[in-house]
């Protein structure tokens with residue numbers, strides 16, 4: 139278990155808090171996030187990178203966890219953000235991040251997104267020549283110039299789930315290396331966009347460092363070509379993607395030091411050869427927040443049929459990763475954390491679909507209604523991908539810092555379900 143998850147007197151703890159007491163106090167289902175752990179993760183990753191090179195910028199990949207309190211935690215550590223939507227821009231700015239520490243990413247930006255970037259002075263990662271022309275026009279209309287990067291598609295295979303491998307030649311993201319120079323040439327010729335960076339992201343939950351090193355090689359090649367056509371690069375953004383060991387027994391996850399050790403020498407040699415000194419930007423999401431959070435749920439009933447099911451009160455409405463990507467999340471019986479694992483259970487949620495399984499065929503202690511199940515490593519793409527499917531109000535989120543515990547999101551109510559609904563006049 140990570141150092142902030144421990145067991146005392148048979149009960150699972152997170153930081154200085156007993157998870158069973160948290161479940162009783164705030165109710166279940168419940169997301170619980172350790173602010174201390176996010177700070178520790180940020181410090182570790184930042185330290186590993188800056189040990190090689192001082193000009194590092196960490197842009198939190200905001201999609202991983204969109205709670206304002208998480209943004210604030212990271213903002214206070216000096217993080218910027220990789221933002222993909224007007225909502226993420228608003229949250230990042232509300233958390234105190236400065237517009238110049240954001241990068242507006244995405245392959246399908248609306249005219250309103252582009253106008254927002256122009257208005258706020260946010261750099262844009264441009265995904266196509268079409269978008270480039272639209273952005274130039276939008277900036278021209280305001281008499282402004284926007285700093286941009288292009289997103290490069292490096293055509294790199296990565297060992298991860300196909301739905302989250304983003305740098306494949308066939309993926310929808312970025313401009314192929316073969317077309318990238320023309321894109322920059324066009325940007326140089328336009329009046330209201332200023333190409334100052336290169337952006338890339340090869341995928342997520344990557345448990346090897348070689349793909350990142352290869353990615354940096356590709357970007358250094360591009361940087362060389364860009365220098366030759368007169369682009370003055372102020373940053374190279376290699377995206378996020380560093381994975382975490384969801385299967386602690388078997389996953390060989392690179393440490394931040396190993397990650398930095400693989401990419402930084404390639405980067406440093408490359409920029410030295412080119413005689414340039416751009417900042418290196420990274421966009422981690424999962425690595426910063428993934429292990430900071432657990433999802434607590436209560437067993438409603440236990441049923442033995444052809445196998446044994448523990449029916450809990452959280453399903454893929456709250457954590458879709460197991461259903462969507464066949465992801466593995468460790469589960470612990472929080473109130474019986476010392477009890478021997480005696481039976482195989484599938485931990486299943488309340489949603490009316492067979493795929494609503496949080497954990498399949500796991501050896502756990504004898505379970506009964508009322509027991510608390512903790513799903514670990516739920517901080518990245520957990521609450522962020524939740525829904526109200528089956529008309530279930532979303533659950534609360536609690537933030538912990540030292541001995542403090544407080545809501546960072548209240549439980550939704552039935553009224554929240556209907557809040558945005560409008561009655562068509564003929565039904566009034």
Ligand code: LLP
Pocket residue numbers: 199202220243302304339341342343377378379380421422423424425459463518519
């Ligand atoms: N930068 C860009 C441009 C991205 O698209 C992403 C993630 C990241 C950074 C952060 O990647 P990370 O460091 O978190 O791996 N919902 C999926 C993951 C989707 C990732 C999407 N893009 C999951 O639950 O595994």
